[in-house]
Amino acid sequence: MTFIVREIAEGVILFRILNRVTEKFENFWPIPRGTSYNFYIVRGKDRTALIDGADIRFSDEFFRALEERIKVEEIDYVITQHAEPDHSGTLAEVMRRASGAELLGTKQALAIGASLSNYPLERAREIKDNERLELGGKTLRFVVAPMIHWPDTMMTFLEEDRILFTCDLFGSHGASEKVYFDEDYFELADYYASILMPFPAMVANALQKVRALEPRILAPSHGALHRHVDSILRTYEDWASWKPKGRALIVIGSQYGNSEILAREAADGFREEGIEATLVDSSYAHPDDLLALTLESSAILIVSATHNGRPFLGVRYYLDLLEEYKPKNRVFGVIGTFGWGGGAGKYIKDFLESLKIPVVAYMEAKGKPGERELREARELGKLLAIEAKKLLK
Template sequence: MKIAENVYWVGVRDWNRRIFDALIPLPKGTSYNAYLIIGKNGKALIDTVNPGFEKDLEDKIRSLTSIEEIDYVIMNHAEPDHAGAIPHIMEIAQKAKLVATGRGAKIAQIYYHVPQQRIKVVTDNEAISLGDKTLRFIEAPMLHWPETMFTYLEEDKVLFPCDFFGSHLAGGIYSDEIEDLLVHAQRYWGEIMMPFRAMAQKALEKIAGLDIRMIAPSHGPIHRKPERILSAYKQWAAGETRPKATIAYVSMWGSTDAMVKQIAETLTSEGVELAFHNLAVTDVGDLAKDLVDSRAIILGTPTVLGGAHPLAVYVTYLFKVLRPPTKFAVILSSYGWGGGAIRQIQEILGDFKIEVVGALEINGPPTNENMKHIVEIGKALAKKIFEVGA
C-alpha cells in the first residue's frame, strides 16, 4: 500500500490475536505496521513485524524491491512485535545496517544477536540521506521503552513514531475513515502510554515544530489528518479529566453490589458521568480507557479471608501501575465474619497521590443507615469532582 511517493506500508494484520503481554485484551486484533522507503540512493525499512509473520513481510517487500538492496533497517523500538523480524531481514539483506539509538543498539545485540559492526548508532536529530529522501531521528525515551525513537521523513512530512499515536485495530487503513477511532486510541493510551505522561509531554514538545502531514504508527491505522490524534494526545499527556467517575467493583453475595449501585445513583443524580465496571466480567482495556479522563474512582470489594477480593487487589495494583490522572477515590467494602479489605486496598495504594473522599466497610448487607452514609459520600465526591473544573 502506497502512503506517499515511494513510501509503502508493508506490515501485516493480525486478525486473530486476542491478548497482548498476557494482559491487554485485543477484541479487534492488531496490526504490525512496517514501512519501506525507496530513495534514489538508498532504501530503508522502518520497523518490522511480530515473530511468525516474517515471510509475510518478506513477500510484501519483494513485491516492491529486492530485499538484498535494503541499506537500512530502522529500529524505532526494540519490542518483538516491531523488531521480531530483524534477524530474518538482516540475514537476507547482508549489506543493511540496523539503525538504533545507543540503548537500542545494546538491546539489538542481546535480543536479536545483531553484530555490533552492523549497527549504526544515531543520536537525537541526526539524519540519514537516501538521496531524495531524508530520515531524521528523534529520541523519545520511555514511550514506552528506554530505547524508543521516532523517524521523520522530511520531504514527505511523515512521522513514524512506532507505538506512539497507535491503536490496537487489525482493520482500517486511515484513521479518518474509522468513526470510533478515538475510543480505540484512548484505550491504547490508557493501557500503554498513560504511565509515561511526562515523557509523552516532552516528546510532543520536541515534534511541535515539525510540519507533520501524516503520522504512520506501528499499530493501527495511519493518520493522514493528524490534527485529531495530536489534539487528543496533548489532552491525555496533560492529564486533562472530565466530571467523570469510574466504578470498579466485584461482589460475591450482593452486598457490595448494592453499595456501589447506591453511590452510582447518587453520582448520576448529581450530574457526574459514570463508567461502570464489574470486575468479574469487565475488559481491562475498557477500564484503562475510562481511567484516562476520570476524576474519581470508586473501588468496591467484599472481604475474602481477611483481605480484598483478588480481582479488587489486581485492579488496585493495575490502577497504581497505570498512574492515571484520577484525583479522588472512594472505597466501599462488606464482610461476613471479618474485615480487612479496605486496609489492604489502602496499603496497595500506599503513597499514590489521590484523595480518599470516603471509605466505608460494613458487616453483612447494607442497612438504611449505611445507604444514607453512602449517599453522603457520593454527594461529597460529586462536589469535589465539579470543583476541579470550576
C-alpha cells in the same frame, strides 16, 4: 487477508500485517479486535530505507508483503526505531538477505536488538538525535524519544513529505485494512493505557518534539495512521497531563450482591450531581479497560466485599494496576462491605493513601444494606461528584 500494502505518499509504502489470531498483546492485554504491525519503505532517488520490522512469528507474511513492492536485497538502510521483538524479530533476516544494508538505531536499540533479535552489530551504526539521512530527494531526520515505552526508542521524520514515523507513540489495536484512524474503529485509549500510561512525563516530552516538527501524517508501528494531527495530539496531551474528565468509574468486587447494591446507589448519587458513572465488575474487567476508564474518569469509587480479611480478589488486582500506573488528578472513594469481620475498606483506603492518592469519601457497611446504608452510599456518590467537579475548573 493477512496483510495490506498501501502507498501513502510518492515513494512511501505502508506494509501492515493483520494479526487476528493472537488473543493477547504482549501475552497479557486482551485484543478482541486483533492488532497489527506496521513497517515502511521510503524510496529516494539514490537509496531505499526500511523502517521497522515485525514479530518473527509473522515472518512469512512480513517477507511476502515486502516482496510485493521491493526485492529485499535492494534495501540500503534498515532503521530500527525500537528493539522490542514485535518490531525487531524479522530484521536479522532482512540484514542477511540485504547483504549490503546498514542497520541504524539508537545505542540502546542496537544493544537490545543484538540480545533479543540477533542484530549484526558489525554492520550497525548508532544514530544521534536530529541526525539526518539523505536518500536522494527524501531526507530522514531521527528524533530520539526515550521511554516511549522502552529506553531505546526513536521516531523518524520524512522531511519532504512531513510524515513522522512514530514507533509506539499514537499506536492502536485493531486488525483493520483501513489505513487511517478516521476510517474505522481502532482501540486507541486501551493501547495508550496499557503501553504508555506509566510514562506521562516522557510522553509529554515526545509530544513537544512532535508539535515542533509540524507533521502532516503520523505513522505509528501499530494500527491506524493519523491525518488529523492536531486532534490526536490534543487527546494525547490530555492523557499525558492526566487532565480530568467529567466522568466517574465505579469498580465493584461483590460476592453476594451487597456491594453491587451500594455501588448502584452511589452511581445514582453521581448522577444527581451531573456526572455519569461507569460500573465495572472487577471479576470480568480486562486490565486495559480498567486503565482506560481510570484515564478517562475524574472520580473513582472502589466498592469491595471483604475476602479473608482483605478486598475482593478482582479489586486487589485493580489496586496492583493503580500502584504500577500511578493515576494523578483524580479523587477516590471507598466503600467496604463485610458479613462478620471487616477489613476490605480499611485495606483499600490505607493502600491508596500509601500511594498518595486522595481518598475523599469512605464508608463501611455490614450485612445486607438497609435504608441508612443506601442513603449513605448515595450521599457518598454525591460528595465524590462534587469533589470531582472541582478538578474540572
